[in-house]
Each structure stands twice: as C-alpha cells, then as structure tokens.
Amino acid sequence: MNISGIIPALITPFNDNYEVNYEALKELVEKLIADGASGFYACGSTAECFLMNEDERKKVLETVIKVTNDRVPVIAHIGNIGSEKTCELARHAREVGAAAVSSVPPFYYKFGFDEIVSYYADIAKAVPELPLIVYNIPMFAGVEINADNLKAIVDASGAKGLKYTAYNLYELDKISRRYPDMKLFCGHDEIFSNALPIGIDGAIGSTFNVMTPKFVELDKQYKSGNQAAVEKLQREVNELIEVMIKVGVNSSIKYLLTKSGISCGDCRRPFAKVNEEQAKCLDAIYSRVFDK
Numbered sequence: 053m054n055i056s057g058i059i060p061a062l063i064t065p066f067n068d069n070y071e072v073n074y075e076a077l078k079e080l081v082e083k084l085i086a087d088g089a090s091g092f093y094a095c096g097s098t099a100e101c102f103l104m105n106e107d108e109r110k111k112v113l114e115t116v117i118k119v120t121n122d123r124v125p126v127i128a129h130i131g132n133i134g135s136e137k138t139c140e141l142a143r144h145a146r147e148v149g150a151a152a153v154s155s156v157p158p159f160y161y162k163f164g165f166d167e168i169v170s171y172y173a174d175i176a177k178a179v180p181e182l183p184l185i186v187y188n189i190p191m192f193a194g195v196e197i198n199a200d201n202l203k204a205i206v207d208a209s210g211a212k213g214l215k216y217t218a219y220n221l222y223e224l225d226k227i228s229r230r231y232p233d234m235k236l237f238c239g240h241d242e243i244f245s246n247a248l249p250i251g252i253d254g255a256i257g258s259t260f261n262v263m264t265p266k267f268v269e270l271d272k273q274y275k276s277g278n279q280a281a282v283e284k285l286q287r288e289v290n291e292l293i294e295v296m297i298k299v300g301v302n303s304s305i306k307y308l309l310t311k312s313g314i315s316c317g318d319c320r321r322p323f324a325k326v327n328e329e330q331a332k333c334l335d336a337i338y339s340r341v342f343d344k
Contacts, residue, residue: 053183053212053235055125055151056253057090058267060260061098063305064112066317072108074115079314080261081119088268089124090254092116093154093215096129097192098258098302103320106137110144117149125151127185127256133158135171139178146179154185154215157193168195169204176209185213189239199226206231215239215256216247225250241267242293245286248274259293261305262312262341288340295337299330307334308341 062084065076081092094116095101095109104112117126128145130153132138142153155175157168176184186205190196196218197205205211214231216224217239228236228250238247241257244267260267266289273281296304300323306316307326311334318325326334 053152055091055127055183055213055235058088058260058264058271059091059093059127059237059254059256060084060089060264061093061096061256061258062116063258063261063302063309063316064095064099064101064104064108065306065309065315066320067315068317070317070320072104072112073315073317074111076315076317077112077115078119080309080316081116083314084261084264085120085123087264089260089264091125091127091151092120093127093129093256094150096131096154096187096256097156097189098261098305099129100302100320100323101129101131106141109141110148113145113150114148127152127154129154129156129187130175131155131158131187133160135174138171139174142175142179142182146182150182152183152185152213153179154187154213156187156189157195157197159193159195162194165195165201165204169208172205172209172211176211183212183235184209185215185235185237186211187215187217187239189215189217191218198223199230202227202231206234213237213253216252219243221246221250224252228252242286242290245270245274245282248282258301258305259289259296262308263289263292292337292341295333299326299333300324303330304334307331308338311335311338312342 065073128150130141188197213235238255
C-alpha cells in the first residue's frame with residue numbers, strides 16, 4: 053500500500069439548502085493538491101458522513117477520485133453501523149478507483165469485539181483487492197483498538213493500515229513495534245510531531261483542509277532533522293487548533309474556507325451555525341491559518 057504523507061480528511065461543502073456543493077468540493081481538492089496534499093480521506097468523520105445518505109457518499113467519492121485523476125491516492129471511508137451497507141460502499145469504492153478503504157468500528161449497539169472483528173472480515177471479503185485501513189477513534193466509536201486486540205482484526209481481515217485517532221502514544225508505539233509492516237497514520241493533528249518519532253507513515257487530519265502547507269513543512273523539517281522548527285510549527289498550529297476546537301472543528305473549517313473563497317456552507321443540523329462571537333474568534337486567526 054503506497055500511501056503516506058499529509059492526507060486531508062476532506063470536509064463536504066454544502067450549499068444554502070444543505071445539498072452537497074460539488075463545485076466547491078472540486079475547488080477544494082485542487083487547492084489542497086496545490087498545497088502539497090499526499091492523498092485524500094473521503095467521506096470520513098470530518099465529511100459529516102453519518103449525516104449523508106449512501107448516494108451522496110458515493111457521488112462525493114466519485115467526484116474526489118475524478119478530480120484527483122490519479123495524481124494522489126484516495127482512501128474511501130465506508131464506515132456504517134452494519135456490514136451490508138458498509139460492504140456496498142466498499143464495492144462501490146473499488147469500482148470507482150479508490151486506493152484503499154477504511155472504516156470506524158460498528159457503533160451504537162455496543163457490539164462485542166468478536167462482532168467487530170467479523171465486521172472487518174466482511175469488508176475484506178467484499179473487496180479483497182483493496183487495502184483495508186482500520187479507523188481507531190475510541191471517543192466516538194466507544195471501543196479502543198490497541199496492540200493486543202488489533203491482532204484479531206488483522207488475522208481475520210488482513211488489514212494493512214491503522215488510522216490512530218487517540219492520544220495514547222505509548223499504545224501507538226506498541227502497535228508500531230508489534231506490527232512493523234502495518235501503515236500507521238496519526239489522526240490527531242495536534243500531536244503529529246509527537247507521533248513522528250514512533251515511525252508513523254503519515255497523518256490523516258481535519259485541519260489539513262486549511263493548514264496543509266504548515267503540516268507539509270512540519271514533516272519536511274522533521275525529516276531534515278530540524279527539531280527546533282518542528283516544535284515551533286507544532287506549537288503554532290496547536291494555538292490555531294485550540295480556537296477551532298472551541299468553536300467546533302468542522303464548523304471552523306467550513307467558515308475559514310468560505311472566507312478564503314471556497315463556498316462550503318454550514319454543517320448539517322443538528323450542528324449549530326457559527327455565531328457572531330465565534331466568527332470574530334475565527335476572523336482573528338484567519339490570516340495565520342492560511343499564511344504559508
């Protein structure tokens with residue numbers, strides 16, 4: 053699986069009627085490729101995938117793959133509660149040219165871990181040709197995938213990668229040592245520089261929608277051994293991320309992109325619109341976010 057580097061977890065732009073704005077999506081993909089993105093993670097958490105129907109998810113993925121035109125790989129997030137819908141999205145991803153598929157564990161019903169393993173096995177059976185990237189996001193999925201229980205998933209599905217959206221870097225280090233052939237992606241932008249020494253292959257991040265150049269530069273400085281520059285850049289992006297978290301990351305990204313000229317609309321309800329006070333906070337950091 054030849055996927056690595058700085059990979060934005062794409063937002064889904066909407067128009068004033070909360071319909072997908074495909075033209076804005078195309079603009080965003082082109083901008084991020086120009087900014088140095090190494091690939092895209094489509095229809096994930098940042099994309100509001102669980103507020104979209106299956107047809108929308110399919111068309112968004114098709115749009116992203118068509119625009120990239122093989123310039124960078126596209127990972128299709130296909131996660132859903134049940135295996136049937138997930139496998140349908142997986143087969144579609146294969147048909148339209150995704151480089152890999154990825155999924156959160158099935159959630160809401162508090163599935164046992166054996167059932168979660170079976171879910172990933174179902175995906176692998178549906179699309180054996182595509183690499184599978186497991187998506188560990190315990191704060192939302194309600195289950196933590198760690199160095200111990202990951203083995204059952206790998207044995208059952210042949211998973212090739214892990215998107216690790218958790219703060220326990222000791223656990224990530226254990227995973228790295230036990231699974232040396234697995235591609236590892238940091239999922240929390242605010243700890244990217246801390247995860248790099250573990251030997252991760254890249255990062256899949258929400259704030260890359262507006263700060264790809266900063267993270268590309270951070271990665272470059274790490275590889276060149278300039279630790280002072282790495283620390284400076286991580287502190288800088290973290291100051292900005294703190295504001296975005298306070299407002300709401302998805303809403304912040306859409307507001308900042310719209311302000312930059314790519315009309316992304318608001319997040320779908322029940323997400324709240326950015327209010328006047330929040331807009332002032334984001335206006336204050338706008339130039340720093342887009343300063344290359």
